[in-house]
Amino acid sequence: MENNFLSLTNVWFKYDKEWVLSDVNLKITRNRIIGVIGPNGGGKTTLLKLIAGLEKPDKGTILFHNQKPGTPETIVRIGYVPQHATVRWTFPIKVSDAILLGKIGQKGKLSTPRKEDKERLSEIAQALNIENLLEKHIADLSGGQQQKIFIARALINRPELLLLDEPETGIDVAAQDLFFATLKDIHRRFDLTIIIVTHDLSVIPKICDEIACVNNTLFHHSSPEEALTCPNFDKHYGSHLEVIIHGKNIPHRLVHEHHDDEENK
Amino acid sequence: MPSIFQYSFMINAFIGGFLIAVLCSFISFFIVSRKISFIGVGISHSAFGGLAIGLFFGFSPMISALLFAIISGIAIVSFVEKKKIQEDSVIGILFSFSMALGIMLISLKKEYSANIFGYLFGNILSVTKEDLIMYGVLALIIIIILLFYLKEFIMLSFDETYGRVLGLNMDFYNYLLTIIIAVTIIISIKLVGIILISALLVIPAATTQIWLNDYKKIIPFSIILSVIVIFSGLYISFYTKVPSGALIVIIYTAVFFLSWILSKIKK
Numbered sequence: 239m240e241n242n243f244l245s246l247t248n249v250w251f252k253y254d255k256e257w258v259l260s261d262v263n264l265k266i267t268r269n270r271i272i273g274v275i276g277p278n279g280g281g282k283t284t285l286l287k288l289i290a291g292l293e294k295p296d297k298g299t300i301l302f303h304n305q306k307p308g309t310p311e312t313i314v315r316i317g318y319v320p321q322h323a324t325v326r327w328t329f330p331i332k333v334s335d336a337i338l339l340g341k342i343g344q345k346g347k348l349s350t351p352r353k354e355d356k357e358r359l360s361e362i363a364q365a366l367n368i369e370n371l372l373e374k375h376i377a378d379l380s381g382g383q384q385q386k387i388f389i390a391r392a393l394i395n396r397p398e399l400l401l402l403d404e405p406e407t408g409i410d411v412a413a414q415d416l417f418f419a420t421l422k423d424i425h426r427r428f429d430l431t432i433i434i435v436t437h438d439l440s441v442i443p444k445i446c447d448e449i450a451c452v453n454n455t456l457f458h459h460s461s462p463e464e465a466l467t468c469p470n471f472d473k474h475y476g477s478h479l480e481v482i483i484h485g486k487n488i489p490h491r492l493v494h495e496h497h498d499d500e501e502n503k
Numbered sequence: 504m505p506s507i508f509q510y511s512f513m514i515n516a517f518i519g520g521f522l523i524a525v526l527c528s529f530i531s532f533f534i535v536s537r538k539i540s541f542i543g544v545g546i547s548h549s550a551f552g553g554l555a556i557g558l559f560f561g562f563s564p565m566i567s568a569l570l571f572a573i574i575s576g577i578a579i580v581s582f583v584e585k586k587k588i589q590e591d592s593v594i595g596i597l598f599s600f601s602m603a604l605g606i607m608l609i610s611l612k613k614e615y616s617a618n619i620f621g622y623l624f625g626n627i628l629s630v631t632k633e634d635l636i637m638y639g640v641l642a643l644i645i646i647i648i649l650l651f652y653l654k655e656f657i658m659l660s661f662d663e664t665y666g667r668v669l670g671l672n673m674d675f676y677n678y679l680l681t682i683i684i685a686v687t688i689i690i691s692i693k694l695v696g697i698i699l700i701s702a703l704l705v706i707p708a709a710t711t712q713i714w715l716n717d718y719k720k721i722i723p724f725s726i727i728l729s730v731i732v733i734f735s736g737l738y739i740s741f742y743t744k745v746p747s748g749a750l751i752v753i754i755y756t757a758v759f760f761l762s763w764i765l766s767k768i769k770k
């Protein structure tokens with residue numbers, strides 16, 4: 239059973255004519271944090287959409303608890319925070335109502351919040367440290383606060399798997415450490431498996447148990463330490479990477495060496 | 504001076520006015536927050552073509568107007584959704600075609616020109632008992648649907664894409680809301696008139712949103728405000744013989760601007 243938490247087998251996917259993802263094989267076990275990296279347009283967001291069930295593979299299978307994603311049963315067990323917020327910021331709604339609105343009840347319908355949902359809300363709010371924002375209007379939040387609200391909304395259905403697409407966007411560098419520590423904390427507290435797409439390579443060694451590199455296909459999947467030994471890493475990622483592993487008590491570090499002449503497209 | 508409630512048509516007008524107040528202001532919340540007032544304009548003007556067809560061929564003008572309204576509403580939404588044509592072009596085309604068709608048919612039958620003024624601007628004398636029964640049943644169905652799917656309609660207006668993430672059929676709710684707008688417009692035609700109804704689908708929520716920023720308050724306050732405005736409009740219309748729709752829209756516009764100015768002063 240444990241092996242069947244999430245598996246992608248020979249997954250191929252295209253929007254139009256060109257394959258965006260080809261022959262992806264990935265197995266993910268419970269209670270891990272997986273960092274997904276790769277160049278712009280490499281298919282990271284697409285990979286999350288496939289796992290969330292928003293897109294269907296053209297070939298191959300994705301199984302989450304032995305079910306194909308996109309059914310009411312899998313939707314409540316997978317929380318998804320998309321890369322780009324799509325809310326209408328002028329909409330007259332309080333933060334707490336915006337979070338509770340994401341609650342799915344029977345038969346995949348939205349449900350009226352009950353006592354246990356409100357308890358869940360305060361539990362999440364405490365974990366994410368957003369209790370003071372709940373009564374605010376949604377438009378009155380800073381970029382970093384907004385990001386936390388979306389995470390809170392994704393957690394309201396008590397998912398087992400949380401998909402985060404570049405959640406560090408909008409969070410200033412000074413606050414990022416705290417933000418990632420918060421992620422680590424909700425991972426433990428709520429028994430969450432987290433798949434996090436990020437461009438911030440320094441995050442990987444700090445919180446991730448595994449690293450997955452995506453550029454049209456999954457070309458590397460291992461522990462952060464082993465990423466060092468991957469011979470084709472640079473070629474696939476499209477720029478030079480250097481992984482530095484420190485001693486036991488010093489955090490691991492994955493350094494992304496930036497060349498101005500080969501700036502990302 | 505005789506009491507206005509001695510006249511049964513006035514009682515009909517007030518009952519009808521109450522139903523319209525509740526429906527229009529409820530729906531105006533979704534129209535204002537989704538910025539789709541063009542749909543109200545498009546549907547109401549298309550309904551005119553439907554009315555004229557009914558009058559011309561001698562079957563119930565309300566039924567043909569209803570069909571026209573629903574079909575044009577669905578057409579507008581599906582064009583806009585598929586992003587094939589800009590919404591103002593769709594409405595510009597539908598709107599003028601329907602009005603042109605209406606005017607042409609009506610000019611062929613001279614005897615209807617008197618009726619037409621009422622359809623365009625509202626007439627308190629025109630609401631019959633049969634109309635009220637039909638309005639009452641339709642209003643009840645609409646209110647039940649709105650309350651039953653309130654969360655889904657809120658999600659549609661607040662974050663449609665996330666609704667899809669949650670597996671909700673957002674297209675269904677979008678079309679359902681469009682049909683509700685179309686039916687509400689038809690219910691409102693006799694009292695408010697085709698030209699003015701789109702104002703009633705915008706002003707209630709636009710006014711209360713000046714003061715409130717929570718939908719849980721905006722919707723009920725819009726309804727209360729609309730009942731007051733529409734009742735005053737009908738009352739004054741009775742004594743002045745000015746078309747009811749015109750009066751209601753003028754009062755509502757005054758309330759809107761007053762609120763707006765007051766809110767500016769307060770700041």
Ligand SMILES: Nc1ncnc2c1ncn2[C@@H]1O[C@H](COP(=O)(O)OP(=O)(O)OP(=O)(O)O)[C@@H](O)[C@H]1O
Pocket residue numbers: 253254258276277278279280281282283284285321
């Ligand atoms: N809805 C869509 N329709 C057509 N093509 C798409 C669509 N979404 C993405 N693509 C294409 O698929 C490829 C992968 O896109 P994707 O968004 O998955 O990349 P990504 O790795 O998330 O990039 P980024 O780091 O910029 O977010 C890109 O070439 C993109 O142009």
Ligand SMILES: [Mg+2]
Pocket residue numbers: 282283284321403
């Ligand atoms: Mg992306």
